[in-house]
Amino acid sequence: MSALEPTRAxxxxxxxxRGEDLPAAVRHExxxxxxxxxxxxxxxxxxxxxxxxxxxxxxxxxxxxATVLGRGExxxxxxxxxxxxxxxxxxxxxxxxxxxxHPSAPVWPALxxxxxxxxxxxxxxxxxxxxxxxxxxxxxxxxxPEHYQAGWHITGTAGMFGAAAGVGRLLxxxxxxxxxxxxxxxxxxxxxxxxxxSDCKSLHPGRAAxxxxxxxxxxxxxxxxxxxxxxxxxxxxxxxxTKFDPAVITEGLGSRYELLSNMYKPYACGLxxxxxxxxxxxxxxxxxxxxDAIEAVELTVSPLVPRLTGNPAPRTGLEGKFSVFHAxxxxxxxxxxxxxxxxxACVNDARVVAxxxxxxxxxxxxxxxxxxxxxxxxRDGRVFLAHVPxxxxxxxxxxxxxxxxxxxxxxxxxxxxxxxxxxxxxLCWTVEKLDDAGALARAAAAPAPAPx
Amino acid sequence: MSALEPTRAxxxxxxxxRGEDLPAAVRHExxxxxxxxxxxxxxxxxxxxxxxxxxxxxxxxxxxxATVLGRGExxxxxxxxxxxxxxxxxxxxxxxxxxxxHPSAPVWPALxxxxxxxxxxxxxxxxxxxxxxxxxxxxxxxxxPEHYQAGWHITGTAGMFGAAAGVGRLLxxxxxxxxxxxxxxxxxxxxxxxxxxSDCKSLHPGRAAxxxxxxxxxxxxxxxxxxxxxxxxxxxxxxxxTKFDPAVITEGLGSRYELLSNMYKPYACGLxxxxxxxxxxxxxxxxxxxxDAIEAVELTVSPLVPRLTGNPAPRTGLEGKFSVFHAxxxxxxxxxxxxxxxxxACVNDARVVAxxxxxxxxxxxxxxxxxxxxxxxxRDGRVFLAHVPxxxxxxxxxxxxxxxxxxxxxxxxxxxxxxxxxxxxxLCWTVEKLDDAGALARAAAAPAPAPx
Numbered sequence: 055m056s057a058l059e060p061t062r063a064x065x066x067x068x069x070x071x072r073g074e075d076l077p078a079a080v081r082h083e084x085x086x087x088x089x090x091x092x093x094x095x096x097x098x099x100x101x102x103x104x105x106x107x108x109x110x111x112x113x114x115x116x117x118x119x120a121t122v123l124g125r126g127e128x129x130x131x132x133x134x135x136x137x138x139x140x141x142x143x144x145x146x147x148x149x150x151x152x153x154x155x156h157p158s159a160p161v162w163p164a165l166x167x168x169x170x171x172x173x174x175x176x177x178x179x180x181x182x183x184x185x186x187x188x189x190x191x192x193x194x195x196x197x198x199p200e201h202y203q204a205g206w207h208i209t210g211t212a213g214m215f216g217a218a219a220g221v222g223r224l225l226x227x228x229x230x231x232x233x234x235x236x237x238x239x240x241x242x243x244x245x246x247x248x249x250x251x252s253d254c255k256s257l258h259p260g261r262a263a264x265x266x267x268x269x270x271x272x273x274x275x276x277x278x279x280x281x282x283x284x285x286x287x288x289x290x291x292x293x294x295x296t297k298f299d300p301a302v303i304t305e306g307l308g309s310r311y312e313l314l315s316n317m318y319k320p321y322a323c324g325l326x327x328x329x330x331x332x333x334x335x336x337x338x339x340x341x342x343x344x345x346d347a348i349e350a351v352e353l354t355v356s357p358l359v360p361r362l363t364g365n366p367a368p369r370t371g372l373e374g375k376f377s378v379f380h381a382x383x384x385x386x387x388x389x390x391x392x393x394x395x396x397x398x399a400c401v402n403d404a405r406v407v408a409x410x411x412x413x414x415x416x417x418x419x420x421x422x423x424x425x426x427x428x429x430x431x432x433r434d435g436r437v438f439l440a441h442v443p444x445x446x447x448x449x450x451x452x453x454x455x456x457x458x459x460x461x462x463x464x465x466x467x468x469x470x471x472x473x474x475x476x477x478x479x480x481l482c483w484t485v486e487k488l489d490d491a492g493a494l495a496r497a498a499a500a501p502a503p504a505p506x
Numbered sequence: 507m508s509a510l511e512p513t514r515a516x517x518x519x520x521x522x523x524r525g526e527d528l529p530a531a532v533r534h535e536x537x538x539x540x541x542x543x544x545x546x547x548x549x550x551x552x553x554x555x556x557x558x559x560x561x562x563x564x565x566x567x568x569x570x571x572a573t574v575l576g577r578g579e580x581x582x583x584x585x586x587x588x589x590x591x592x593x594x595x596x597x598x599x600x601x602x603x604x605x606x607x608h609p610s611a612p613v614w615p616a617l618x619x620x621x622x623x624x625x626x627x628x629x630x631x632x633x634x635x636x637x638x639x640x641x642x643x644x645x646x647x648x649x650x651p652e653h654y655q656a657g658w659h660i661t662g663t664a665g666m667f668g669a670a671a672g673v674g675r676l677l678x679x680x681x682x683x684x685x686x687x688x689x690x691x692x693x694x695x696x697x698x699x700x701x702x703x704s705d706c707k708s709l710h711p712g713r714a715a716x717x718x719x720x721x722x723x724x725x726x727x728x729x730x731x732x733x734x735x736x737x738x739x740x741x742x743x744x745x746x747x748t749k750f751d752p753a754v755i756t757e758g759l760g761s762r763y764e765l766l767s768n769m770y771k772p773y774a775c776g777l778x779x780x781x782x783x784x785x786x787x788x789x790x791x792x793x794x795x796x797x798d799a800i801e802a803v804e805l806t807v808s809p810l811v812p813r814l815t816g817n818p819a820p821r822t823g824l825e826g827k828f829s830v831f832h833a834x835x836x837x838x839x840x841x842x843x844x845x846x847x848x849x850x851a852c853v854n855d856a857r858v859v860a861x862x863x864x865x866x867x868x869x870x871x872x873x874x875x876x877x878x879x880x881x882x883x884x885r886d887g888r889v890f891l892a893h894v895p896x897x898x899x900x901x902x903x904x905x906x907x908x909x910x911x912x913x914x915x916x917x918x919x920x921x922x923x924x925x926x927x928x929x930x931x932x933l934c935w936t937v938e939k940l941d942d943a944g945a946l947a948r949a950a951a952a953p954a955p956a957p958x
Binding site: 103106107109110111113114115116117119130131132133204205206210237238240241242243244245246247248249251252253254257258261268271272274275276277278279280282283286287288289290292293 | 555558559561562563565566567568569571582583584585656657658659662689690692693694695696697698699700701703704705706709710713720723724726727728729730731732734735738739740741742744745
C-alpha cells in the first residue's frame, strides 16, 4: 500500500476495508464517540448559535430527510449535516484526538443524515465512522502541527475529508470515485482560527459535514477532481501547510486506528483545568466538605493554567470557562462541571463567587498539562491533599461508560424526556445490532419547546 | 475611510455606497458583464459538468425559488447559486479582471437567485453587483500574486467575498452584519489550482456563490464572526498568503472601480491565442480567402504561445483549446472561434485538419502576450499581412456591444428559441429600468431538451 500515493492509497483503503475486520475495541470506541456526540449535539440544540444557523437556512431547505438532533425540525440531509455539525461543537464539549482534531463533529452529522435517507445498517454505520476518522486524522496529522500553527482550524479543514470518506463509504463509491470525493473535499477545506470566540468556530465542523457529504454525492454523480489532491504540489498538503508527510497517511492503514486515541471531556471547559476539577470533586465528595466549611483551596498546576484560565472574576458563563477559580468552586458546590456550571447564573451565584475567592494557584513547571495537586484547608484546621496525575478523560484515565452516560444525561436532561434518554443511550451501546441505523437520529428528535 | 481596518472599512462602504452615485460607465459595464455571464451559463447549461452537479444536489434541494439558467429546473436559491456558478465557468469563457479573478461567475448566480426570491429592482441589482466586484477584486488583489502563486484558485477564494458582499447588500445588512458576512466568507474561502483540468475548477465559483450567499444569510440571522477576518494575524490575508496589503482594499473606495478593468473573451480558448485568431479572421474576411486557396499561414507570436498552446495535432475539443494551429484554422474556415469551433467534431473535421497542417509559428520575444503578426500566402502567390497589437477583448480594444451580443447568440442558440434570446439581450441592456430584476433569471429558463 505504501507504494501508492496517499490520495490513491487512502481511497483504496476506504473502499476495501471490511467492517468485520475491525477490532472489537475500535468498534466499541465508535459507540462511545457516538454517545458523546449525541449528548453534545442535543445539549446545544437550543443554543443561540444553533438557532441562528437554523433560522438562516430553514427557508432554503429541501425535503425532511434528516433530523435536527434534539429538535422537532427535519431538513434535507445537507442542511441537517450543517446544523448538527454546528450544535455538536458549540459547547466545546465534543471529543478530541490526543494530538489534534475534534473527530466526531464533522463526521457523525453527515453519516446520521445519510442513515435516515438511505438504508444503512448499524455495522455499516460504525465501519463508515471508523474509516472517516482514519481519513480526517491521517490527513490532518500529515500536515500537523505546522498547518495548525499557520492559523487553520484543523477540525474544519481535515474534517471535510472525514465526512467525504464516511459518506463515500456509505454510498459504496468505487476507488475512482472515492479519490474524487477526497479531492472535492480537499478543494473545499477551510476554517480560520481567527474565528475562535465567534459563532463561526462551530460553523467549521458544520461546513465540513455538509461539504464532505456534498463531495461524496458529487463524486457519486461522476463529478471529477484531481486524483492527487492531497499530495500534488498545488494540492492540500503543500498549499495549506509548510509540512506534509505522506507516510502519516499511508502507514499502518488497517492495522493502527486513530480512533483509539480519542478522548472525551467530562467537564465543559478547557482540558488544562480538568485535573484540578477532578481533585477538588474527589476531596469534597470523599470527606463531605461543605462549601462554607472550606477556608482555602490551593491548586498546584502547570504554567498553562493561569495563562489560559487565569481570570479571577468572570462575569459570564463563557468567561467562566476561562477561569480555573470559577471552575473548581462551581465543581465543589455542584459536584459537577458540566454546561450547567458554566452558565451566567452559576458564574454569578453568590456561593460560587464566595468560594472562588478562597482559591489560589501555585505554578510548578514540573506539573504536566493534565496533572494537578490540590490542597484544601477547612475552617476547623484540617488539610486534605490530592494528587491527580492524569485528568479524567485522558487516554491514561478514560471516562468510563457510566461517566459517558452521566455526561449524556446531564446534556440531554432539559431536551428529552427520561424514557427517550434511556432509549437513546441503549441505541448507542447496541448500534451494531441495528438493522436500520436511521433509528438513532430519529430517536434524538424532540418536540419543539413550548414558547416562553 | 483609510483610518479604519480593511474589514470594517469595506463593510461600511458596502453598506453606505449609493447606486445613484455610480458613474454611468460603471453601470454600463455591469450590464455588459451580465450579458456575457448569461451567455456563458446558458451555453453550458447542458454541459456534462453542470449535469453532474445538478444530479448530485437535486434530491436535496428546497423550494423552487430560483432558475437553473438555460434549463427547466428550479431549485432553492443556494443550490441554484451553486449550479449556475459552475455552468458560468465551465467553458472558461467568462469574464476576467485585467490582473486576476473571474468576477462574474461567483457573484451573478447568488444575486440572480436572490432577485427571484426577494423583490429586487434593476438598479439595486446593478449596484449590488458593482459592490460585490469591488469586494472580491480588492480582497483578491490585496494578496495577489503571492496568494495565486501559492496554489490558490483566486476566483474561488476571493469570489466568496463577492457573493457575500453582494447578497449582503441586497439583504440590506447593517455595517455590523456586513462585517460578519465578510468574516463568514473568509472562513469558507477555498479552491486549489490542483483542480485545473477537472470538474472541480468550476466548482470553485459555484461554491463561492453558494457559500457567499450563505454567509450573508447567516449574518442576517445574527450569526457572528470575527470582525477582523481579513486583516487579523490568523485571518484570510495572512493565513492564505505571504503578502497582504490592506491599502489595496481601502484606497479609493467609491472613486475607483475595479469593474472598469473587466475583460470579455471573444474566443473560447486561452487569451494568448486571441491575437492570432483576430489576424487570421480579419485577413480571411477582408480578402475572401477560401481555405483551399491558402498555401501557408505564418504566425509571429510571443514565446507563451507555443508553451501553452503548442499542440500541433489535437484530437479532442478540449485539446483543441490548447492548439494555436487548430484555433486559427478553425477560425479561418468558420469565421469564428466559439464553443462550436472547439468541439470534437470540428477538431477532427478534415478541412480543419488539412488547413492546420499549413500553419507555422515564429517566436519573437518582443511580441506581447496579446499581440500577433499574421502572414498568409495563397496558392496563387499573393501574401497578406496583418499586425494585431492588442487582441479583441483586451482593455485596449474591448469587445463592442455587438460583439457581446454575437457571443451571447452563439452560446444560447442551441438552448433558447430566438425570441427568448432577443428578449434576454434586451433585458440585460435595460436592466436599470427593471422594477423586478427577477425577470432576468426567469427569462433565462428553458424547457428541458427532448430526450435523444
